[in-house]
Amino acid sequence: MAAEQALPIPPAPAEKALRRERTQRWLLMLGALLLLAAGIGMRGPTPSDEPRFALVAHQMVASGNWLIPHRGADWYSDKPPTFMAMQALSYTLTGQWWVAFLLPSLLCSLGTLWLVYDLGRRLWGHRAGLWAGLGLLFTVQFLFQAKRGQIDPTVTFFVTLANYGLLRHFLLGPDWRAFWLGCFAAGLGVITKGVGVLAFLMFLPWLFARQQGWKQLPSIKGHAVHWLGGGVAFVAAIALWLVPLLLYVHAHDSETARDYVHDIFFNQTVNRYVHPWNSFQPPWFYLEVIITSWLPLTLALPGLLPAWRQQVRERDARFLLPMAWVVLLILFFSLTRAKRDVYIMPALPLLALCAGPFLDTILQRRWAQWTAIGFLLLLALPALGLGAHSLLFHSAFATRFAAARQLGDQAASIWWMFVVAGAWLLLCVLVFRARRAGMALLAGLAGFWLLWSLWGAPLLAKASSPAGLVQRVEQTIGPDAELALVAWKEELPLAFERKVTDFGFVTPWHRQLSDAIVWQEKDPTHRWVLILADVMAPCVDRDASIDMGVTSGRDWRLYRLDAIAPACRGGNVPEGKVEDWGGIDSRR
Known part of the structure; x- marks a missing residue:
C-alpha cells in the first residue's frame, strides 16, 4: 500500500502523460474558478466582518487616502490596510462594489x-498534487471563506506562499530565489494581519531534520549573504507599508496618529494575544474546528494518521516539515484565550498537501467509501x-428562522433550496454509489455549494440588507436633507447613496449623540439623525421620533432636533457606557 512504504521522488513523465497532466491541472483550476466565483456580484457585504472592510475600502476610494484606513470618522487600527487596499483596487478595476469586495478572496x-497543487506535484507527482488540491478545494472552511469578503483568505495565501518558498528551498533546493520569495511573502502576511511571521516556524522542523539526518533533505550550502537576503526581503515587504506610514505620522503628528500607531503595533498584536478581550474559547477549541470545519478532509484521518506515522518512522522530511508546522501553528493559537476558527486557517493548505499522496488510495478502501456516502x-x-417539513407544515422553527432573517414572503424560497440541495446530494449517492464514492462526494458538494452561492446566500443577504431601511429614510427626509448616524452599524453608510455624517464608530454613544445634537442645532430644519433606538434615552423623545423599522434585529428611529429634550440641548448628554450601544462591540 502507498501508505506503508516510502514515497520516492516522482520520475519525469512521458510526453503523453504530460499532456494529460496539463489537461487535468487546468480542469482543476477551471472547476475551482467556477465553484469559487459563483455568486459574485449577486449580493452585498453582510455582517459581521464584510461591511467593515468594505466600508474602509469605500472610504479609501472616496478620500484618496489608501495609507490610513478609516471607519467613518475614526482611524481604523484593527488591521493594516493591505486587504482593504486590495478591495479598493478591485473597485477601480471593476467599478462594481459587489464584485470588488469579494475579488481579493x-x-x-x-x-x-x-500553490498546494504545484508543491504536491514537485514533491510527490501530479496525482498527489491533484488530490491535495481537491482535498483543499472542497473543505468547508476553505470554500466558505473563499466566498466571503474577509481578510483570512488573503492572509492564508501570503502564508502559504511563504511556506511554498521555504519548502521548495528546504526540500527541493537549494533554491535561493524561492527562499527570498517566501520571506517576502511572510512580510506581506505581516502587513495584512500580522501573522505572516509565523511562516518562519518552518525553520524549527528543518533544523531538527537536518540535525538528525532525515531523508529527502538536500544539502544547502550558502554564504551568509544568501540567508541575510531572506531577512532583507522580509523587511522590504513590511517597509512597503511601514515607511510611508511612519513618514505620514511624523508629518501629521497628533494624539490620534500616535494612538493609531500604538494600537496597531502593540494593542492589536502582543496585547491582543496575551490579554485578549473577546472570542474566549477552551484549549480544545481547535480540535472542534478541525473535526467540523475541515470536513470532508478530516473524514480521511483514520487512513491518513497511519500513513503519516509510517513516513515519519522512515524519516521522510517531506512530511515532517509541513506537518510539524501545522502542529506548531495550532499550538501557538491554542496558547491564547482568544480563539476563532479562522486563526488556524493558514494550516489547512499544508494539511491538504500532506494528505494528497494518500487520498486516492484511501478512497479505494471500503470503510472510506462508506464514510463518504x-x-x-x-x-x-x-x-x-x-425543507419539505417547513414547506408543508409551517413549523414554529421555520417561522422563527424566517422572522429572524426577515425573509418575509421569500421564506418558501429558502426551504425550496434545502429541498433541491438534499435531493441533489441524494441523487449523487444513488448514481455513483459506494464504488465511486469519491465522485459522489465531489459532485454532491459541488452542487451543494453552487446552490448556496447562487440561491441561498444572495437570498439571505437581500432579506437582511438595510435596503428597506434606507428606502424608508430617503422617503421621509427627501433629497435636500442632511443625514447623520449615531450608534450605527457598518453596513449603513454603504447602503446610502448620499453622503452621511458620523461622529465616530468606537466613540461612546453619549459622545456621538452629543456631537449629533450640536450638529443638528446648526441647521435644525434640514438635518436628521438615524439612531439605534436602544441609545435614545434620556435625550431623544421616542414619541417625537419616527419608527424606521427593524433591520438585522435592531430597531432604528429617525428624528430632528425637536425630538431632543431641553436638558440635552447644546450637547449636554449624560455619560453612558459602551455596553449601552445595544450590543455593539466597539473593539471588533
Missing part, C-alpha cells in the same frame, strides 16, 4: 490552491426533511 483562494446522506436527509 477569490484570487487569493485560487492562488492558494495552485454516510457523510453525503448526513447532509442530504436533514436538508430534504427540513
Whole structure:
C-alpha cells in the first residue's frame, strides 16, 4: 500500500502523460474558478466582518487616502490596510462594489490552491498534487471563506506562499530565489494581519531534520549573504507599508496618529494575544474546528494518521516539515484565550498537501467509501426533511428562522433550496454509489455549494440588507436633507447613496449623540439623525421620533432636533457606557 512504504521522488513523465497532466491541472483550476466565483456580484457585504472592510475600502476610494484606513470618522487600527487596499483596487478595476469586495478572496483562494497543487506535484507527482488540491478545494472552511469578503483568505495565501518558498528551498533546493520569495511573502502576511511571521516556524522542523539526518533533505550550502537576503526581503515587504506610514505620522503628528500607531503595533498584536478581550474559547477549541470545519478532509484521518506515522518512522522530511508546522501553528493559537476558527486557517493548505499522496488510495478502501456516502446522506436527509417539513407544515422553527432573517414572503424560497440541495446530494449517492464514492462526494458538494452561492446566500443577504431601511429614510427626509448616524452599524453608510455624517464608530454613544445634537442645532430644519433606538434615552423623545423599522434585529428611529429634550440641548448628554450601544462591540 502507498501508505506503508516510502514515497520516492516522482520520475519525469512521458510526453503523453504530460499532456494529460496539463489537461487535468487546468480542469482543476477551471472547476475551482467556477465553484469559487459563483455568486459574485449577486449580493452585498453582510455582517459581521464584510461591511467593515468594505466600508474602509469605500472610504479609501472616496478620500484618496489608501495609507490610513478609516471607519467613518475614526482611524481604523484593527488591521493594516493591505486587504482593504486590495478591495479598493478591485473597485477601480471593476467599478462594481459587489464584485470588488469579494475579488481579493477569490484570487487569493485560487492562488492558494495552485500553490498546494504545484508543491504536491514537485514533491510527490501530479496525482498527489491533484488530490491535495481537491482535498483543499472542497473543505468547508476553505470554500466558505473563499466566498466571503474577509481578510483570512488573503492572509492564508501570503502564508502559504511563504511556506511554498521555504519548502521548495528546504526540500527541493537549494533554491535561493524561492527562499527570498517566501520571506517576502511572510512580510506581506505581516502587513495584512500580522501573522505572516509565523511562516518562519518552518525553520524549527528543518533544523531538527537536518540535525538528525532525515531523508529527502538536500544539502544547502550558502554564504551568509544568501540567508541575510531572506531577512532583507522580509523587511522590504513590511517597509512597503511601514515607511510611508511612519513618514505620514511624523508629518501629521497628533494624539490620534500616535494612538493609531500604538494600537496597531502593540494593542492589536502582543496585547491582543496575551490579554485578549473577546472570542474566549477552551484549549480544545481547535480540535472542534478541525473535526467540523475541515470536513470532508478530516473524514480521511483514520487512513491518513497511519500513513503519516509510517513516513515519519522512515524519516521522510517531506512530511515532517509541513506537518510539524501545522502542529506548531495550532499550538501557538491554542496558547491564547482568544480563539476563532479562522486563526488556524493558514494550516489547512499544508494539511491538504500532506494528505494528497494518500487520498486516492484511501478512497479505494471500503470503510472510506462508506464514510463518504454516510457523510453525503448526513447532509442530504436533514436538508430534504427540513425543507419539505417547513414547506408543508409551517413549523414554529421555520417561522422563527424566517422572522429572524426577515425573509418575509421569500421564506418558501429558502426551504425550496434545502429541498433541491438534499435531493441533489441524494441523487449523487444513488448514481455513483459506494464504488465511486469519491465522485459522489465531489459532485454532491459541488452542487451543494453552487446552490448556496447562487440561491441561498444572495437570498439571505437581500432579506437582511438595510435596503428597506434606507428606502424608508430617503422617503421621509427627501433629497435636500442632511443625514447623520449615531450608534450605527457598518453596513449603513454603504447602503446610502448620499453622503452621511458620523461622529465616530468606537466613540461612546453619549459622545456621538452629543456631537449629533450640536450638529443638528446648526441647521435644525434640514438635518436628521438615524439612531439605534436602544441609545435614545434620556435625550431623544421616542414619541417625537419616527419608527424606521427593524433591520438585522435592531430597531432604528429617525428624528430632528425637536425630538431632543431641553436638558440635552447644546450637547449636554449624560455619560453612558459602551455596553449601552445595544450590543455593539466597539473593539471588533
